[in-house]
Amino acid sequence: MPTAATTTATHSYVIERGDGAGLHLSSPIRWSQEPGPPLHFGCDTFWQYGNPGTQHYIGEKPQLNFGGRSIFWSGLIPTIQGWELDFFPPQVRQDLQNGLLLEAGATMNESRSMGTTAKAVVAKLRQSPLAADFVIEETPRALHQPYLKPDGTPASEFFTEPTGVFNTAELLVNQVGLTPGIKHGDGPGLHLLLNHYVEDVQNHGSHFQLVTRNTLNNQIRVLSAGTVxxxxxxxxxxxxxxxxxxxxxxxxxxxxxxxxxLTDHPTSNEINTFVTHIDTVPIPKNGHAKIIFYSRGIRNGTEIRYPFNVEMNINHEYWHLRENDPSADGGGFSNNNPLGPSRLDIKFSFANCLDDGNEIKPAPPFAYVPEILFRNLSWMDHLAGSRFPALAGWHKNHQEVFDVLNSVTGQIFAQFRNNGQPAQPENNTWYGQGGKGFGWGTVHHAAGSLRMPHKTHDTAAFNFQTVVDEDLCVTGTPNLYVCDMSVMPLSSAANPVRTLVALALRLSRHLG
Ligand SMILES: Cc1cc2nc3c(=O)[nH]c(=O)nc-3n(C[C@H](O)[C@H](O)[C@H](O)COP(=O)(O)OP(=O)(O)OC[C@H]3O[C@@H](n4cnc5c(N)ncnc54)[C@H](O)[C@@H]3O)c2cc1C
Structure with a gap:
């Protein structure tokens, strides 16, 4: 049986093998708002010079904090596409494409349909010219969403299943085949040790030691493992x-x-319209759909024409927990007439190559709150001048970028009708100066701070001088691995958890 140690968890625990050489997971939950001495395992675990008006500012900061993001929250598990996997080292790309991404979906109980309206809309969109550039599907969801059945109909009760059941550590534990400890830590197998924060990893040559702190009583516990x-x-x-x-x-x-x-990916503001039909198919107010347009990554010369996915929601709020009552108006906040048209919104979600200008800076030994340099992605100069060239070979000015978004928006909206009239953006607001633009980015998809081999659009060769190798082993330190978003060589357009699960499956085979 392999020995492995993993410092993480969705819930708060440390797992170890009863023989002391085991697998350790830990994840204390404690918040900085609590009274008491300064906490290194609560919120505010980094600081930044920026404020909302500057280029270096992390919006939605709490989402990046320890203990605050131990699940993949809304459970959307779209698939990273082939053109994005070109940024992954060849062996990893091959393994992911040859089955691991599929297996990851199955592992997460992937469910696809949100019902008849969603199916009908997808079928119509696939007949449109958009299908030449986009693979159009209902957005895959993980079935930890407790309020919908697999076929998309609302469940009768809330929370009949637990949420947030997946994390890399749990996957590794399952896949490596470690089993629960016999009892009280005195036998072989796995042991859960709650509320322990890993403070230090020590390399003793033949084994590692993890120094963990009990977040409730502050006591230190040292755990040993052959592999971490x-x-x-x-x-x-x-x-x-x-x-x-x-x-x-x-x-x-x-x-x-x-x-x-450390990198996230740019997303545009939503652009809305109201619709009653696609072709002759009605879109009722109690119908709903979440649809993804995966770019096929087709090239115009050396450029990738569309280096983004388009995410579409119809009657968006319907499946959010706060609007979960199917008898309530499902049309969204700006359209409260139950007999009126359905609300449709789209947004553009770009991929992003790793941004070398971003950094979690060194803190003095055993200080826990470093400075972070992190660009927010609403700055068009940075997007047009750096991010889009690195990703797609785009050399477009601001207006040319917006022209692409408006062109695709127009093509999509042209498929829909509102009481016989072509669907138009709400208030005729398009992308561009004074109109819609880019938000802060999606910092909850941050990745790339302990990267594997990677490249950009313009570099033909991969950089293999990286923190981890293709097997996620820290370069030059055998038996020390990393398996979380930090290893990603790209922040993908698709929500990232399916890719991480596929990498965890791959690592489990390697360790097994
Ligand atoms: C609001 C929101 C919605 C999202 N929706 C989606 C979605 O629909 N689909 C999708 O694919 N992705 C989604 N994501 C992104 C996804 O949740 C993250 O990318 C993913 O959870 C990151 O996984 P990870 O293993 O890298 O880190 P985490 O999930 O953050 O796990 C790290 C774990 O390690 C623990 N930990 C940290 N430091 C220590 C330490 N020193 N000792 C012990 N334990 C420690 C933490 O408490 C945590 O449990 C969403 C994120 C947010 C915030």
Whole structure:
């Protein structure tokens, strides 16, 4: 049986094998708002110079904090596409495409349909010219959403299933085949140790030691393991590596890269319209759909024509928990007439190559709150001048970028009718100066701070001088692995959890 140690969890626990050489998961939950001494495992686990008016500002900051994001929240599991996998090292790309992404979907109880309206809309869209550039599907969802049945109909009760059941650590545990400990920590197998925060990883040559702190009584507990898998997330894993005692012994090429490249991906503002039909098919107010247009990554010369997915919602609020009552108006906040047209919104979700200008900076040893440099992605100069060229070879000015978004928006809306009239953006507001633009980005998809081999659009060759190799092993440190969003070589257009699950499955085979 392999020995492995993993520092993470969806819930608060440390897992170890009863023989002491086991697998350790830990995840304390404690919030900075609580009274008491300064907490390094609560909110505000980094600081930044920026404020909302500057380029270096992380919007939605609490989503990046320790303990605050241990589940993939809304359970959308779209699939990373082939053109994005070109940014992954060849062997990883091949394995993901040859089955692991599918297997990841099955592992997460992928369910696709939200019912007849969604099916009908997808069928119509697939007959449109848009299908030449986009693979159009209902957005795959993980079935931890307790309020919908697999066929998309609302469940009769809330919370009949637990939410947030997936995390990399749990997957690894299951896949590696470790079993629960016999009892009270005195037998082989797995043991859950609640409320323990990993403070230090030490390399003793033949084994590692993890220094953990009990978040309730502050006591230290030291655990040993032959293999360690860090899975504390794209902010915390680099912090842990950098502050750990093993840091000075890491390969010289690895050290300066720890924490560098932290990246999210740009998303546009939503653009709305109201619709009653697609072709002759009615779209009733109690119908609903969540549809994804995956770019096929077709090229115009050297450019990728559409380096983004389009996400579409029809009667969006319908399946949000706060609007879960199927008898209530499902048309969204700006359309309260139950007999009126359905609300349709779209937004553009770009991929993003790792941004070397972003960094989780070093903090003094055993200090827990480093500075983070992180660009927010509403700045058009940065997007047009740096991000889109690196990703897609786009060399477009601001208006040319918006022209692409407006052209696709127009093509999509042209498929729909509102009481016989062509669907138009609400208030005739399009993308462009004074209209819709880009938001802060989706920091909850942050990735890339302990990267695997990676490239950009313009670099033909992969950079293999990276923190982890293709097998997610820290370069030059055998038996120390990373398996969380920090290893990603790209922040994908698709929500990232399916890719991470596929990587966890791959690692489990490697460890097994
Ligand atoms: C609001 C929201 C909605 C989202 N929706 C989706 C979605 O629909 N689909 C999708 O694909 N993605 C979604 N995401 C993104 C997804 O949740 C994250 O990308 C993913 O959870 C990151 O996984 P991870 O394993 O890297 O880190 P995490 O999920 O953050 O897990 C890290 C774990 O390690 C623990 N930890 C950290 N430091 C330590 C330490 N020192 N010792 C012990 N334990 C530690 C943390 O408490 C946490 O449990 C969403 C994110 C947010 C915030």
């Amino acid at each position: 898998v860090l899975a504390a997330g794209s902010i915390e894993s680099p912090k842990l590596l950098r502050r750990s005692s093993l840091y000075p012994g890491l390969a010289d090429a690895v050290k300066p890269q720890i924490g560098r490249g």
